[in-house]
Amino acid sequence: MSVQTPPFPASRALTTQPLPLRRDRQLGAKSLFGLAGLVSLVTLLPLGFIIWITIQTGWETASSLIFRPRVAELLLNTALLEALTLPACIVLAVALAWLTERSDLPGARLWSWLAVAPLAIPAFVHSYAWIGVAPGMHGLFAAMLVSVLAYLPFLYLPVSAQLRRLDPALEDAAASLGLAPWRVFLRVVLPQLRIAICGGSLLIGLHLLAEYGLYAMIRFDTFTTAIVDQFQSSYNGPAANMLAGVLVLSCLGLLALEIVLRGEARYARLGSGAPRPVSLRKLRRATLPALLLPLALAALGLGIPSYALARWLAAGQGAVWQAPELASAFGETLIYAVGGAVVTTLAAVPMAWLSVRAPGRLQRALEGSHYYVGALPGVVVALALVTVTVRIAPLYQSVATVLIAYALMFLPRALVGLRSGIAQVPVELERAAVSLGRRPLLAILSVTLRLAAPGVAACMALVAMGITTELTATLMLAPNGTTTLATQFWSLTSELDYAAAAPYAALMIVLSLPLTALLHAQSRRASGQ
Amino acid sequence: MSLLDISGLSKRYGQQTALDNVDLAVPSRSRTAIVGPSGSGKTTLLRIIAGFETPDSGRVALDGQVLADGPLIAPAHRRGIGYVPQDGALFPHLSVAENIGFGIEAGDAGRGARIAELMDMIELDRSMLTRRPHELSGGQQQRVALARALARRPALMLLDEPFSALDAGLREAVRKSVARVLQQAGITTILVTHDQAEALSFADQVAVLRQGRLAQAGTPHALYWRPRDRDTALFLGDAAVLEAEFRDGFVSCALGRIPTEADARPGTVTIMLRPEQIRLSPAGIGQGEAAACHGEVDEIEFGGSLCAITVVVEANGARQRILVHASSLELPAPGTRVRLDVVGKAHILER
Ligand SMILES: Nc1ncnc2c1ncn2[C@@H]1O[C@H](COP(=O)(O)OP(=O)(O)OP(=O)(O)O)[C@@H](O)[C@H]1O
Ligand SMILES: [Mg+2]
Numbered sequence: 001m002s003v004q005t006p007p008f009p010a011s012r013a014l015t016t017q018p019l020p021l022r023r024d025r026q027l028g029a030k031s032l033f034g035l036a037g038l039v040s041l042v043t044l045l046p047l048g049f050i051i052w053i054t055i056q057t058g059w060e061t062a063s064s065l066i067f068r069p070r071v072a073e074l075l076l077n078t079a080l081l082e083a084l085t086l087p088a089c090i091v092l093a094v095a096l097a098w099l100t101e102r103s104d105l106p107g108a109r110l111w112s113w114l115a116v117a118p119l120a121i122p123a124f125v126h127s128y129a130w131i132g133v134a135p136g137m138h139g140l141f142a143a144m145l146v147s148v149l150a151y152l153p154f155l156y157l158p159v160s161a162q163l164r165r166l167d168p169a170l171e172d173a174a175a176s177l178g179l180a181p182w183r184v185f186l187r188v189v190l191p192q193l194r195i196a197i198c199g200g201s202l203l204i205g206l207h208l209l210a211e212y213g214l215y216a217m218i219r220f221d222t223f224t225t226a227i228v229d230q231f232q233s234s235y236n237g238p239a240a241n242m243l244a245g246v247l248v249l250s251c252l253g254l255l256a257l258e259i260v261l262r263g264e265a266r267y268a269r270l271g272s273g274a275p276r277p278v279s280l281r282k283l284r285r286a287t288l289p290a291l292l293l294p295l296a297l298a299a300l301g302l303g304i305p306s307y308a309l310a311r312w313l314a315a316g317q318g319a320v321w322q323a324p325e326l327a328s329a330f331g332e333t334l335i336y337a338v339g340g341a342v343v344t345t346l347a348a349v350p351m352a353w354l355s356v357r358a359p360g361r362l363q364r365a366l367e368g369s370h371y372y373v374g375a376l377p378g379v380v381v382a383l384a385l386v387t388v389t390v391r392i393a394p395l396y397q398s399v400a401t402v403l404i405a406y407a408l409m410f411l412p413r414a415l416v417g418l419r420s421g422i423a424q425v426p427v428e429l430e431r432a433a434v435s436l437g438r439r440p441l442l443a444i445l446s447v448t449l450r451l452a453a454p455g456v457a458a459c460m461a462l463v464a465m466g467i468t469t470e471l472t473a474t475l476m477l478a479p480n481g482t483t484t485l486a487t488q489f490w491s492l493t494s495e496l497d498y499a500a501a502a503p504y505a506a507l508m509i510v511l512s513l514p515l516t517a518l519l520h521a522q523s524r525r526a527s528g529q
Numbered sequence: 530m531s532l533l534d535i536s537g538l539s540k541r542y543g544q545q546t547a548l549d550n551v552d553l554a555v556p557s558r559s560r561t562a563i564v565g566p567s568g569s570g571k572t573t574l575l576r577i578i579a580g581f582e583t584p585d586s587g588r589v590a591l592d593g594q595v596l597a598d599g600p601l602i603a604p605a606h607r608r609g610i611g612y613v614p615q616d617g618a619l620f621p622h623l624s625v626a627e628n629i630g631f632g633i634e635a636g637d638a639g640r641g642a643r644i645a646e647l648m649d650m651i652e653l654d655r656s657m658l659t660r661r662p663h664e665l666s667g668g669q670q671q672r673v674a675l676a677r678a679l680a681r682r683p684a685l686m687l688l689d690e691p692f693s694a695l696d697a698g699l700r701e702a703v704r705k706s707v708a709r710v711l712q713q714a715g716i717t718t719i720l721v722t723h724d725q726a727e728a729l730s731f732a733d734q735v736a737v738l739r740q741g742r743l744a745q746a747g748t749p750h751a752l753y754w755r756p757r758d759r760d761t762a763l764f765l766g767d768a769a770v771l772e773a774e775f776r777d778g779f780v781s782c783a784l785g786r787i788p789t790e791a792d793a794r795p796g797t798v799t800i801m802l803r804p805e806q807i808r809l810s811p812a813g814i815g816q817g818e819a820a821a822c823h824g825e826v827d828e829i830e831f832g833g834s835l836c837a838i839t840v841v842v843e844a845n846g847a848r849q850r851i852l853v854h855a856s857s858l859e860l861p862a863p864g865t866r867v868r869l870d871v872v873g874k875a876h877i878l879e880r
Contacts, residue, residue, distance in 0.1 A: 018594055018595075019594060019595075019596070019603035019604070019607055019608070020603065020604075021595065021597075021598060021601035021602060021603055022601065022602065022603075022604070023583075023600055023601055023602075426618065428614045428615075428616070428618040429618050429620060431579070431581050431605075431612065431614070431618070432612065432614065432618040432620075432674075432677075433620075433631070434580075434581075434605045434606045435579055435580075435605060435606070435608075435610065435611065435612035435678070436606075436631050436632030436677065436678070436680075436681060437606050437607075437609075437632050437681060438606055439606055440604075440605075440606065443606075447620060450622055451620075451621065451622055
């Protein structure tokens, strides 16, 4: 090229000393495996705690604490709650999803938004609202009603996404084989919804086990409420720990049940070509009765909370907004949410990178431990951390402990988002950075994570919003004097000052709205719309 | 003196052998092209040299420094080897200047000057320094990627099919300018390509990989005219491969008696002739017509300046199809009888 440029001298960029030779399986993988292993060790804390405490307690004491009428009663309550809530949720979610996705229901898009919107309302705010309109409400059926309304979106989202993805050609084929429409639905459509139904039901089932505020408010006893009560009265006694053991077993049982029910079957479209858009079934005269379902659900799941909240806000007038506690709780919540999101995301980075760049047996094992911990109730995570921080590391009731609890509970959320972000960055860029002299870990930081930034930001937002409405672990672990929106709301409602609690509920809802919109958009995008 | 020494290099992925006992020496300041069909292990070889992959066995040494000895390897970021992957892999979040300067220490006083100097070398206008990679054409991106790798003053530059994403005309221009830049900088270069024409025109040394094995290495001229076997002969260009009888420095085949380089045992051999070694002329005029070889034009493939003509020759009762190149000015019509004369020597292939 330009002839006047002096020849570029070729010189070794290397130092004169010989380079060390090492057994390096992959660039940077070793140190990241180390970090991910460290995080995995922490994720094993809750399970390790349960096993260790059971051994410590001894079989005699443990069995006397486990096999007693109180535990049987809690077990029955929990089982009944699951047995009543899950089928109701499945039936309602499938019906609602079919109406919004496959029928010519007027305003289907609006109904679909309204079906997801209850997610923005924390579960314990749902029961707060119901207590407000029906003060005498408690017991199993109240618990079931509020649970269905609060958690239905967890099933509606995957089922409607799956319905949108289904190939209508299959249904046409079945119809041409002489099946009546409702038989087509039972024999062709429903089986293909199995994975979505199983996944959504598992999520709801785990929430039913883990939720504290919802059931405490309407005085329905579950394992979680019993553990928190025990904890608050006798601090860290073996009774609470043994209950936690049974709770963890229930969670593992649900996980196993879901694996069995989901089966190995995979429903994918065979054949080529893009699927034809679905033709919507005409409801004709059934339109009005059909509208009753989304209308009723929206009225109960959104209307009641809005009405109750509006009433309490009006009752409190402007004064409740001026309480200095409100501003400080808002500030503290933001600090915890941001801090927790940063810690959680950092903890998830090594695993996310490994699962994209270095898949293998070790990686799968480590990743499994990252996911399982998200299925554990916050109360178990909190109990484990209490024990560890009291006995081993003097961090009890410190901010660090709260952040670790958040990281454990929301690790799967962060991992999913990060992984897809990193997968979009070509590995060649990382290699180019290394060949230009960057250390492998620096190359990952300055190139891969930098380019995955949008994904990183989205997953931090998801975690932050989860933390905003977290109640159980915060109540159990936060330093004395900490007030977040959730804990302040909780202490005000415990004092039956419902009007003063209303602004806290409103703020939590506002902060959760983006999360809800994000989830709705994600499920649309996943099905290519 | 060779700069890069590779000996006994092997690499397997599960059941798949990617490299099988490869030996290669790359002389200092030379340009080596590695060619081979898809899946023959070219990229794997390059990645091992760059340090992105660990060999199962074998050694790689650069200027006396051992970079890989079996599974023991030196860290990639300290090897000082430049690497330009297929699509350039420019960092999309950085400007052209930041891309080029990526490998230069941030505190380096001469950084800006070096970046400008490199821009001149790759003949890009300095006003492009602030652009983002997506605002460049494919060829410009490749040249920036080259400048980025050059900024580190590497002793060895690895290019993995850097021109394959460019269209035919641009590819040649970019290849030439890249070759010139590297020549000026005096940097030893290894180019991976599956385009034999590119390999032959770019390199001082060509190495042919096949199923992970090094089939042959040598100068482009040697490889083109004296390939070891039939596969290599056909991989590097069109050729007529014929059965022949060897005796006293001559081979007798369907095209008559042709001189050859002498040392072979008398008997049946396989020979190779390149299409440009065979001249066509109308039958029935010229001298020595009776002794000459004749055939019938079967097919003509028009190719612009040079056309491929298939001639059917009958010898000893067998019909042989022979490919000949001819200028498009003097194309015979299909079905015409033509006379074939061989220029130069026939090359005997290993069987
Ligand atoms: N990471 C890997 N895992 C498993 N097999 C691999 C991997 N990388 C390469 N291979 C296999 O090793 C063989 C050589 O691959 P390589 O990429 O070196 O071929 P190549 O000559 O560069 O081919 P191409 O011209 O198509 O780029 C192929 O059979 C390929 O399938
Ligand atoms: Mg390749």
